[in-house]
Amino acid sequence: MGVTVLSAAFYKDVSLFASVKGSCGRVDVPLVTYGAGQRFPGFYEGKIVSLLDALRKVDSEYVIFCDARDSVVLRDEEDMISAYKSVCRSTGGKIVFGADRKCFPYPELSGVFEKLGKGRYATECRWKGKDVRRVFLNAGVFMAPTAYLRTCLTRLIVLHDREMDNVASRNDDQGWWCMAVKRGLVKVAIDYKCELVAMTTYNPDDWYKLSAGKCVFTPTHTEPCVLHFAGRKDTYRRMPGFLERMSLNG
Numbered sequence: 404m405g406v407t408v409l410s411a412a413f414y415k416d417v418s419l420f421a422s423v424k425g426s427c428g429r430v431d432v433p434l435v436t437y438g439a440g441q442r443f444p445g446f447y448e449g450k451i452v453s454l455l456d457a458l459r460k461v462d463s464e465y466v467i468f469c470d471a472r473d474s475v476v477l478r479d480e481e482d483m484i485s486a487y488k489s490v491c492r493s494t495g496g497k498i499v500f501g502a503d504r505k506c507f508p509y510p511e512l513s514g515v516f517e518k519l520g521k522g523r524y525a526t527e528c529r530w531k532g533k534d535v536r537r538v539f540l541n542a543g544v545f546m547a548p549t550a551y552l553r554t555c556l557t558r559l560i561v562l563h564d565r566e567m568d569n570v571a572s573r574n575d576d577q578g579w580w581c582m583a584v585k586r587g588l589v590k591v592a593i594d595y596k597c598e599l600v601a602m603t604t605y606n607p608d609d610w611y612k613l614s615a616g617k618c619v620f621t622p623t624h625t626e627p628c629v630l631h632f633a634g635r636k637d638t639y640r641r642m643p644g645f646l647e648r649m650s651l652n653g
Contacts, residue, residue: 405463406432406480407549410471411449413438420471422642426651429616430479435460436471447563450542450576455556458549467546467599469629473638474544475651477618478628486599486628487546496592498547498555501600501631502537506581508572515585516540520593537602540584540593542577544600544631558588601627603637603645613648 408427412420417439427434437457443449454468467483469476478486490499506513520538547555559579572578583589594600597620603611612619619626632642646652 406465406467406483406546407461407463408432408434408476409454409457409461409466409468410434410436410474411438411454411468412436412471413441413443413449414472415440422646422651423469423471423474423476426476429651430476432476432480432483433463445574446576447574447579451556451559451563451579455553455560458553458556461549464548465546466549466552467629468544468552470543470631470633473632473634473642475630475632475642475646475649476628477616477630477649478626482626483546483599483628486594489598490592490594490596493596494592495590497551497590498545499592499594499599500545500580501541501543501602501629502593502595502597503539503541503602503633504537504605506539508575508578509581512581512585513539515581516593519584519591520595537595537597538593540577540580540591541602541631541633542580543602543633544629546599555583555589559583562586562588596623596625597627598623598625599627600629600631601625602631602633603641604631604633608641608644611645613645615650618645618649 410423424434487499506516516539563579567573584591601620610621612621618630632638
C-alpha cells in the first residue's frame with residue numbers, strides 16, 4: 404500500500420516549500436517534489452503535464468498531490484488512506500479533491516457541482532450572513548490511486564489538445580479538471596466534510612481548533628489530513644499563525 408505526497412516546487416528558494424517538507428517528515432510520509440530550481444511553466448504544464456511525468460518516480464499505491472508552498476500535512480499514511488476511502492464511499496468517486504466555495508475558473512459550471520453534491524453537503528455553513536458551503540472542486544490538494552491518477556492526467560492532456568482553442572482558461576489546471584468532470588472523464592469526489600483536506604480560504608479562524616500538530620475543523624468535527632492555505636492572503640498572513648499555534652513553525 405502506502406502513500407506518496409507529490410508536490411510541484413518550481414522555486415529557486417527551497418525554503419518556500421519547507422512547511423510541506425517538514426510536515427511530511429514529522430508524520431513519516433514520503434515526499435517527492437518536482438520542478439525545484441526550474442522556471443514555472445504555467446499551471447497546465449506544471450500541474451498536469453509535469454505531474455504526469457513526475458509520477459514515474461512514484462511506486463506507492465496512492466498519491467496525494469499538494470501545492471508545495473501553501474500546504475501542511477498533519478496526519479500519517481494510514482489516516483490519509485482511511486479519509487480517502489471514507490470520502491469515496493460517501494460520494495462514489497475515485498479521485499478526491501478539496502472542497503472550495505467558488506467554482507473557479509468556470510462559474511458557469513457551478514450547476515454541475517451543485518448537482519454532484521446534492522444531498523451530500525456536510526453543513527449549511529454561514530459566516531457574516533453569507534453561505535460559505537464548500538461544494539466546488541479545488542485542485543490544490545487531491546488524492547487518488549497512482550494508476551488511476553495517471554489515467555486521469557492522460558485524459559486531461561487529450562482533452563486539452565482537442566479543446567484548447569475552444570476554452571477561455573486554457574492554461575488553468577483547475578479549469579481542465581472542471582471540464583473533465585463535466586465531460587464525465589473522471590470519477591470525482593469532493594471532500595465536503597473536510598476529512599482529507601480543509602481549505603482555510605473564506606473561513607474564519609475560529610472554525611479551526613488547533614493544538615500541537617493537530618487541527619479539528621469544527622463545522623464538521625473532522626480532523627483533516629492536510630491544511631491548504633490557498634491564495635496569497637492565506638499563505639502569507641494566516642499560515643504562519645496557524646503553524647505557530649500547532650507548534651509546527653520550528
